[in-house]
Amino acid sequence: MKKRKTDIILITIIILVAIISYFFISAFFKGEGTTVQVFQNNKLVKEFPINKDKTYEIKDKDKTNIVTVRSGKVFMKDANCPDKLCVKQGSISSNGESIICLPHRVIVKVTAR
Template sequence: MERRFGRNDVLLLVILAGLCIGGMVLVHRSMTSGSLVQVMIDGELYGTYDLREEQTISVETDGIILNVIQIRDGQAQMTEADCPDQLCVHHAAIGRSGESIICLPNRVVVTVLGTKESEYDALAR
């Protein structure tokens, strides 16, 4: 039976290692859920907001409210918009790093950022 030590054990180790890496990726993914929301109008930074803080953001230019973003339970959602298509309002809430809601007619882009560090990375690029 000692002869059985070999290929099968190596295979088992490979499977275990794979599961281990898979688990680590899952943990990493949950850790990269966004913590900041960045709002851009026409390519210019409008503001950065904390995703862990419940708040309502009115995005306005020249006193006209374009979009209203609501942050709740770690997720951001476009609740109101004066655009004709209303696509952004119907977009699901976002909460993961890299996700975004784009309001094309208003050129408003809401993006979830990861940690502050990754925000600096993005700026450095």
């Protein structure tokens, strides 16, 4: 009986530590981003501020992605990839968030610089 009680206490402590760690990481490492970085084939191809509304075209041969910045948020407006999952992902604005287009090997990442 005593062994079971200590197991329950140990499991409760582990769960509490996990919850506290999650909130600590969320509070200190998330935040509003200031810069958008676009990588293509693991190379930085564009970098621009998130607070300036503009549309950017990322091209590589027949592969095209259109990245739009509007009201401090970034989203993939259009892409000519077959699945368009990057377009369906929606907008991002916080530090560390990203949009990835696997068929075109494009990564749009928000950073806090």
